[in-house]
Amino acid sequence: MLMVQGLACLRGDRLLFKNVGFELNAGGLMYVLGENGSGKSSLLRILCGLLKPEEGGVFWNGKPIDLDTDIYQADLTYIGHLNGLKDDLTALENLQISARLAGNQVDDAVALNSLAAIGVARCANLPVGVLSQGQKRRVALARLWLTRSQLWILDEPFAALDTASVDVLAARLGEHMSNGGMTIITTHQEVTIHAQSTQTLRLSA
Amino acid sequence: MNDAWLIILKRDLLLAFRRRSDVATTLFFFLIVSSLFPLGVGPEVAVLSSIAPGVLWVAALLAGMISLNRLFAADFTDGSLEQMLIAPQPLALLVLAKILAHWLVCGLPVVLLAPLIGLQYALPNDALLVLVWSLLLGTPTLSLIGAIGAALTLGVRGSGLLVALLVLPLYIPVLIFGAGAVAASQHGMSAQAHLSLLAACSLLSLVLAPLATAAALRISVE
Numbered sequence: 001m002l003m004v005q006g007l008a009c010l011r012g013d014r015l016l017f018k019n020v021g022f023e024l025n026a027g028g029l030m031y032v033l034g035e036n037g038s039g040k041s042s043l044l045r046i047l048c049g050l051l052k053p054e055e056g057g058v059f060w061n062g063k064p065i066d067l068d069t070d071i072y073q074a075d076l077t078y079i080g081h082l083n084g085l086k087d088d089l090t091a092l093e094n095l096q097i098s099a100r101l102a103g104n105q106v107d108d109a110v111a112l113n114s115l116a117a118i119g120v121a122r123c124a125n126l127p128v129g130v131l132s133q134g135q136k137r138r139v140a141l142a143r144l145w146l147t148r149s150q151l152w153i154l155d156e157p158f159a160a161l162d163t164a165s166v167d168v169l170a171a172r173l174g175e176h177m178s179n180g181g182m183t184i185i186t187t188h189q190e191v192t193i194h195a196q197s198t199q200t201l202r203l204s205a
Numbered sequence: 206m207n208d209a210w211l212i213i214l215k216r217d218l219l220l221a222f223r224r225r226s227d228v229a230t231t232l233f234f235f236l237i238v239s240s241l242f243p244l245g246v247g248p249e250v251a252v253l254s255s256i257a258p259g260v261l262w263v264a265a266l267l268a269g270m271i272s273l274n275r276l277f278a279a280d281f282t283d284g285s286l287e288q289m290l291i292a293p294q295p296l297a298l299l300v301l302a303k304i305l306a307h308w309l310v311c312g313l314p315v316v317l318l319a320p321l322i323g324l325q326y327a328l329p330n331d332a333l334l335v336l337v338w339s340l341l342l343g344t345p346t347l348s349l350i351g352a353i354g355a356a357l358t359l360g361v362r363g364s365g366l367l368v369a370l371l372v373l374p375l376y377i378p379v380l381i382f383g384a385g386a387v388a389a390s391q392h393g394m395s396a397q398a399h400l401s402l403l404a405a406c407s408l409l410s411l412v413l414a415p416l417a418t419a420a421a422l423r424i425s426v427e
Contacts, residue, residue, distance in 0.1 A: 050287060050290060050426060074293035078288075082282075084285045086285065088223040089216070097212055098285075100212050101212055102293070103209075
């Protein structure tokens, strides 16, 4: 269970948000909505532990995330607005490295399957640098077919995707939630994702 | 856990291999800087061999430094650094892997090339040997300390120059002991003391630098 209490975020001397709190249980989906610059990405980065909040705390299964960092990070998959891909490595190499860094052993066949799941199997052996924006995004998202972590934090995962890929990803998210996973997601698009419980957090600038 | 360390090492070596021109730049820089001095100072053997230790070491220092910017900058812009920070692995260990890769790619070639350049300066055989030893023991310190500077200046405008200002003063002890070792052997003295001190610097920075770099990276990424 993820519990967030009284978060406040200060960037420079501008207060992005304060008193943000929620609870997310197994099978739960949470949309974080807000205008550009309202602090959605900053909130997600705080939830990942990449950014220290000005006030408040984030608790995973009752413990502050900066205490049992390794346990929390093993349960966490974060895909930010940067893809985290190396232009000089192939899609397959990128995927395998990021999966192994997150602690999942994957062989070629498994990695290829997950690239195929989101429709970029053809690009497996191409350097990521030559792929289009949408293809790069899909290579980054292919990690979601490999990871076993419970909490997914996704920053604009649907941006730059074509409609077919949006549906595939939404189905994958639904599957994750039906297995007891949790997802926190920011998006500007109307996408139907099936979850046991859905909540919305609106940040106002 | 150790697995993740190897993954980062292999990844960075593979990236260096795919971008061989970047590696060559460092090496050619070292080659050219250290070749300029004989051309400028003139071919007098006595002068050349007396300036050789200092010149070669300064050239190695600068060559190591110009490649520092690349240590974390690419990871920072493409987001792989974020992923390293939230990986369930000790960050200092991953950082150490990156530093080791940097040294293998930028430091080791300089060590191997140095005796060849030393010949231009008419260094005798035993001084050449000491030169190689001193670089072998000293250049890891340069990569380790340099990593702290690279991490601190990450994402800062004009970080190239800033990292030089930050890191070069910290390189002074290594320069003194390194050049001192070669000079001692030229004068027929034992280089043992200098080499031991270089090794001590390396060990100390091996323990402290990855931790300091990891802390600096966390701050820079915020």
